Amino acid sequence: MDAHFPAPPLSADDLLVLLAVARSGRFTAAGAQLGLNHTTVARRIAALEAQLGGRVLSREGAGWELTPLGSRALAAAEGVERALGRLDGGDTARIGGLIRLSATDGFSGFVAAPAMAALRRVHPEVQLELITGTRQASHQRTGADLEVVVGRPQVRRARAIHLADYALGLYASRDWLREHPAPQDPEELAGQPLVYFIESMLHVDSLDDARRAVPGMHDAVASTNVYVHVDATRGGAGYGLLPAFLADQHEDLVRVLPDEIDERLPYWLIARPEALNQPAIAAFLEALQARLTEVRPHLLGKPA
Structure with a gap:
């Protein structure tokens, strides 16, 4: 008779x-978080799959996604994390x-930077890496925990959250306007110099569309x-199509045709559902929302 031993x-x-892999989508990012190299992460995942008798991750683009078996294992993993948090001090445990x-x-x-500064005053063990750039949603390529993009993203297996809108207006320096009469109508902008994104490198529909507000420049x-x-x-290179929340900080910039040129663009957050359960990320999102509430009038070009 064969003996049956419990697993x-x-x-x-x-x-x-x-x-860690579920939240980041990448072995390298998970390893950096845990202090492990890529090989060790892969070995640990292989050991878990051997014990469970199936795949817990599947390759999707440049990242990894949970399989149905992996989703069930994730619930157990989150239980381990909660238990460790209670051992470290329960509700008062440090977040890092x-x-x-x-x-x-x-x-x-x-x-983002002021939000993180505020968060670190409460939880100094939280760290932030910022990858800057204006692009379409690229979650699978960057391996980021969170992405903020302009325009509503089309994503799979990720959650998209509308954060806020901001105003894009036309500005010129006071020195420029002393030498060049301010236009009284958008049609007078034809042939005038524009400061904006490199058109051939910009693949964000909302920002591309904003250029239509300044025809012929x-x-x-x-x-x-x-x-x-x-x-x-500010240096007098021409008329800048600028976010109001940045341009309005400078007294040497004047908004031109504010009633006619007032493009409203949305900021959207993209996150893996698993990442939103991570204590550090949840705390950062709270700090982010607090900062957005504070600066919302500035985002719309109406300084408080």
Whole structure:
């Protein structure tokens, strides 16, 4: 008669590795969070799959997604995490860990960085890596925990959350306007120099569409960085199509045709559902929402 022995309990370490991979979508990012190399992460996942008798992860693009078996294992992994949190001090346990955020330059500087500074005053063990740039949703390519993009994203297996809207207006420096009469109508902008994004490198529909508000203008200074737009406009390179929340900070910039040129663009957050359950990310999102509430009038070009 064959003896039947109970299966050994699942390894808590292996489950926590699965949790880190599920939240980041990448072995390298999970390893960085846990202090493990890529090979060790892969070995831990393989050991967990051997014990469960099936695949817990499947390759999707440049990242990894949970299989149905992996989703069930994730619930056990989150239980391990909660139990460890109680051992560390229950509700008063310290929150720590690395968050990787991909966002536009303007959002990163005006919203995300101050939000993280406020969070670190309460939880100094939370760290933030910011990947800046203006792009379409690229969650699978960057391996970021969170992404903030302009325009409503079309994503699979991720959650999209509308954060806020901001105003894009036309600005010129006071010195420029002393030498060039301010236009009284958008049609008078035809042939005038524009400071904006590099058109051939911009693949964000909302920002592409905003260019239609300034018909007939020619590119004088073009950049992928919105802070370059602001500085070039202040320097007299031409008329800048700028976020109001950045331009309104500078007294040497004047908004031109504010009633006619007032484009409203949305910021959207993209996150893996698993990442939203991570304590550090949940705390950061609370800080982000608090910062957005504070600066919402500035985002719309109406300084409080």
